Amino acid sequence: MDFLSKWLNIIRKCNIDNTYKMAWAKALTEIALETDFDKIDNQQIEITLDTIARKVVKYYWEQTIYFDLKQGSNPLKPPKILSVTKSLISKYQHKANSTHPIKYLKSNVENICETEYEITIKQVIAALKQDVSYRFISLGGKIVEGIYEYEKGDNSLCMTLDNLRVLKDNYGISFEAINYRWSQILENFNQTPRICKKVRIIDIEEIRRTPLSKFIKYLDYENPEHSCFICGKNIEGETPSLDHVIAWSYLYSDDIWNLVFAHRSCNSSKSNIIPNEQVVNKLEKRNLRLLEALIENGVNNKETSELQFAIEHNLVKKFWISCQG
Numbered sequence: 001m002d003f004l005s006k007w008l009n010i011i012r013k014c015n016i017d018n019t020y021k022m023a024w025a026k027a028l029t030e031i032a033l034e035t036d037f038d039k040i041d042n043q044q045i046e047i048t049l050d051t052i053a054r055k056v057v058k059y060y061w062e063q064t065i066y067f068d069l070k071q072g073s074n075p076l077k078p079p080k081i082l083s084v085t086k087s088l089i090s091k092y093q094h095k096a097n098s099t100h101p102i103k104y105l106k107s108n109v110e111n112i113c114e115t116e117y118e119i120t121i122k123q124v125i126a127a128l129k130q131d132v133s134y135r136f137i138s139l140g141g142k143i144v145e146g147i148y149e150y151e152k153g154d155n156s157l158c159m160t161l162d163n164l165r166v167l168k169d170n171y172g173i174s175f176e177a178i179n180y181r182w183s184q185i186l187e188n189f190n191q192t193p194r195i196c197k198k199v200r201i202i203d204i205e206e207i208r209r210t211p212l213s214k215f216i217k218y219l220d221y222e223n224p225e226h227s228c229f230i231c232g233k234n235i236e237g238e239t240p241s242l243d244h245v246i247a248w249s250y251l252y253s254d255d256i257w258n259l260v261f262a263h264r265s266c267n268s269s270k271s272n273i274i275p276n277e278q279v280v281n282k283l284e285k286r287n288l289r290l291l292e293a294l295i296e297n298g299v300n301n302k303e304t305s306e307l308q309f310a311i312e313h314n315l316v317k318k319f320w321i322s323c324q325g
C-alpha cells in the first residue's frame with residue numbers, strides 16, 4: 001500500500017472515542033503544506049510535538065469558542081486537550097473583557113495570555129505524547145509501517161521528505177477526509193445541527209456573517225414600534241439590535257423565524273442561555289403575527305415562505321428541544 005492509501009486508511013478507521021487523532025492528522029497535513037521543499041536537503045524531517053500542539057490548540061479553540069462542541073464520548077471526563085483549551089479561552093475572555101467569539105489567528109492569545117498559553121501548550125504536548133503520537137499509527141493493534149518514526153516518550157517524530165511531499169501534494173484530499181471523519185465522530189455525542197459546517201470553521205479564515213439588517217424591514221411589519229423582545233419596552237434613541245432567540249452558536253444560521261428586535265444592552269446581557277418555554281411560546285406567537293402581517297402587506301418572497309415553513313413544521317419547538325440535549 002502506498003503512503004497516501006495508508007494515511008487515508010488510518011483516518012477512515014480510527015476509533016471514535018474522541019477527536020484527537022483527527023486534530024493530529026490535520027496538524028501534520030498543515031505542517032506538510034507549510035513546508036518549503038526547495039530549502040530542504042535531508043531525507044528525514046523532524047517534526048516536534050510542540051509545533052503540532054500549537055496547531056491542535058487552534059482547532060479546538062475555534063470549535064469551542066464558536067460552537068462549544070463536545071470532543072469526547074464521556075461527558076463526565078472530557079478530553080484533556082479540550083479542557084485545557086477551554087480554560088485558556090476563559091482566561092482570554094476574562095482578560096479581553098468580552099465573551100464574543102473570535103478567530104484564533106485574530107485573537108493574539110499568545111501575547112495577551114502569554115504565560116497561560118505556554119502552560120496550555122505544555123499540557124497539550126503531554127496529552128499528545130501519552131495518547132496520540134504512537135497510537136495514531138496503530139491500527140487494530142498493529143503498527144502501520146511507513147507513516148512516520150516515533151519512539152514512545154520522544155518530543156518529536158521523523159517523517160520522510162517523500163511522505164511529507166505526498167501529504168502536501170494531496171492536502172485537499174487529506175483535509176476533506178479528516179473533516180468528514182471528524183464530523184462523523186462528533187455526531188456521536190453532539191445533538192447540534194450543521195456539524196459538517198461547524199467543523200469546517202477551522203479552514204475558514206474569517207467568519208463572514210451576512211448583515212442581519214436585511215431582516216429589519218420584514219420585522220417592522222409586525223413590530224413597527226420596535227418593542228424589545230426581551231424587556232418589552234420600546235427601543236428608542238438607538239438602532240434596535242437583532243437577537244437570535246435560539247443561539248446562533250447552536251443554529252449557525254440566521255433565520256427570520258428566530259430573529260427579534262432587542263435593546264443592545266438586553267441582547268448582550270443575555271449571552272447564550274437556552275431560552276425558557278415562556279420565551280419560546282412568545283416567539284411562536286410572534287411568528288404567527290409576523291406571517292399574517294407579511295401576507296397582509298403583499299410580501300411574498302423567500303423570507304415569507306421560510307417563515308411559513310418554520311411555523312408549519314414547528315421548527316422553533318424542535319430546535320429548542322434539541323438544543324437542550
Ligand SMILES: [Zn+2]
Pocket residue numbers: 228229230231232233262263266
Ligand atoms: Zn430591552
